[in-house]
Amino acid sequence: MSRASVAGRPRPSFAGWLGKTNDITRTFLSAGRIPGLINMGGGLPEPATFPVAEIARIAGEVVAAHPGEVLGYGPIEGLPELRDALARRFSGPTTRLTRENVFITSGGMQGLDLLGKVLIDEGGLIAGQFPTYLGALDAWRPRQPSFRNMQLEDPAFDAQAALAGAQFAYAVPNFSNPTGRMVDLVTRKALVDAAHRTGTWLVEDDPYGLLHYDGDPLPRLIDISAGMAPAPTYAGPVIYMGTLSKEIAPGLRIGWVIAAPEMIEALTMAKQGSDLCTSGLTQRVALAALEAGLIERIQPTILATYRARRDALCAAMQAELAGWFEWEVPVGGMFVWAVARDPALDTDLLLPHALDAGVCISPSSVFDATGRNRRAIRINFTLNEPERLAEGVRRLAVALTKMQARRS
Numbered sequence: 001m002s003r004a005s006v007a008g009r010p011r012p013s014f015a016g017w018l019g020k021t022n023d024i025t026r027t028f029l030s031a032g033r034i035p036g037l038i039n040m041g042g043g044l045p046e047p048a049t050f051p052v053a054e055i056a057r058i059a060g061e062v063v064a065a066h067p068g069e070v071l072g073y074g075p076i077e078g079l080p081e082l083r084d085a086l087a088r089r090f091s092g093p094t095t096r097l098t099r100e101n102v103f104i105t106s107g108g109m110q111g112l113d114l115l116g117k118v119l120i121d122e123g124g125l126i127a128g129q130f131p132t133y134l135g136a137l138d139a140w141r142p143r144q145p146s147f148r149n150m151q152l153e154d155p156a157f158d159a160q161a162a163l164a165g166a167q168f169a170y171a172v173p174n175f176s177n178p179t180g181r182m183v184d185l186v187t188r189k190a191l192v193d194a195a196h197r198t199g200t201w202l203v204e205d206d207p208y209g210l211l212h213y214d215g216d217p218l219p220r221l222i223d224i225s226a227g228m229a230p231a232p233t234y235a236g237p238v239i240y241m242g243t244l245s246k247e248i249a250p251g252l253r254i255g256w257v258i259a260a261p262e263m264i265e266a267l268t269m270a271k272q273g274s275d276l277c278t279s280g281l282t283q284r285v286a287l288a289a290l291e292a293g294l295i296e297r298i299q300p301t302i303l304a305t306y307r308a309r310r311d312a313l314c315a316a317m318q319a320e321l322a323g324w325f326e327w328e329v330p331v332g333g334m335f336v337w338a339v340a341r342d343p344a345l346d347t348d349l350l351l352p353h354a355l356d357a358g359v360c361i362s363p364s365s366v367f368d369a370t371g372r373n374r375r376a377i378r379i380n381f382t383l384n385e386p387e388r389l390a391e392g393v394r395r396l397a398v399a400l401t402k403m404q405a406r407r408s
């Protein structure tokens with residue numbers, strides 16, 4: 001936004017990047033308040049899966065047991081016991097993690113934001129898997145980076161060429177947001193190998209790793225990396241990021257970064273100028289929940305619920321949208337990525353018609369750094385019950401028909 005004047009008086013202005021962004025995240029985080037709207041736009045979990053009684057009990061207990069700690073300021077890097085618990089959780093036969101490898105963030109989003117602060121110089125180059133998570137683009141946009149498009153599914157993908165010269169590479173290997181796809185093992189190994197050879201940081205953003213509905217999981221990039229260069233404390237180039245948002249509940253705002261100690265040091269400097277520390281209350285709740293095995297207890301219900309919803313959405317799409325879009329059934333995550341058969345179909349234009357018809361979806365332009373990919377939509381299947389998903393898809397078909405009528 002440029003400096004403007006009203007009645008001859010200069011007005012205070014905003015940073016330039018604000019004029020180059022979008023507010024789609026605000027749209028779907030607030031869509032739940034619009035009466036009757038079916039929100040299939042955001043990556044929102046089903047609130048009925050939240051372990052309400054356990055969290056209430058644990059919260060009461062930790063306030064009583066650790067009042068000074070949960071209500072006071074805490075260490076910037078996070079609660080030491082929670083860092084230890086996460087180091088244990090993510091250690092493996094060759095992945096040796098200590099507290100120095102673990103950093104607690106206020107949600108996964110803060111990890112992305114702080115990474116931008118410590119890794120991106122003005123105009124720096126990021127190698128990204130596209131289409132990519134719009135929150136990552138939002139986090140890094142103020143630094144005005146440039147992007148190199150890593151086409152991880154292209155058989156000719158050359159990981160070393162993709163990473164060379166970039167300040168870091170960013171991927172969501174498990175059930176990517178927005179496409180729901182999984183990066184295969186060969187490409188995982190190639191990315192890690194290229195990160196080691198070129199000395200490029202490789203960000204593995206993994207909020208959906210546990211939301212796996214069919215087939216077997218693949219190794220994490222950080223585990224592959226640790227196997228390539230064993231060390232008593234992990235010191236490689238992979239920066240692994242996780243969150244409790246999809247494993248327990250997003251309102252806890254607990255995320256983590258697992259990386260070489262030098263990266264944890266840098267993030268600590270950045271968080272010092274951000275929120276000082278993550279809530280001591282929710283860190284203590286997270287620690288108690290991890291120790292009590294809460295994630296393992298609620299996971300079967302989450303998986304059964306989401307698997308059934310994925311199937312319901314895909315069945316409804318087959319009935320109503322197959323003439324308009326094509327898609328793959330995702331094996332995990334929260335989304336179906338549907339690409340229009342007609343290359344001229346503009347999903348930015350579809351969004352207002354969809355909202356008019358009472359359904360919210362995300363258009364592909366927001367997952368593209370250039371905003372030029374306008375041919376696809378991301379549809380969430382975790383928030384709504386099967387009947388509502390079917391109704392949302394019917395509304396989308398109505399919106400498409402109306403938009404088509406306008407065009408012809």
Ligand SMILES: Cc1ncc(COP(=O)(O)O)c(C=O)c1O
Nearest residue numbers: 043107108109133177243245250
């Ligand atoms: C790929 C990816 N990374 C990070 C996040 C951040 O999640 P949170 O800040 O809720 O932990 C999300 C949320 O949807 C996501 O999809």
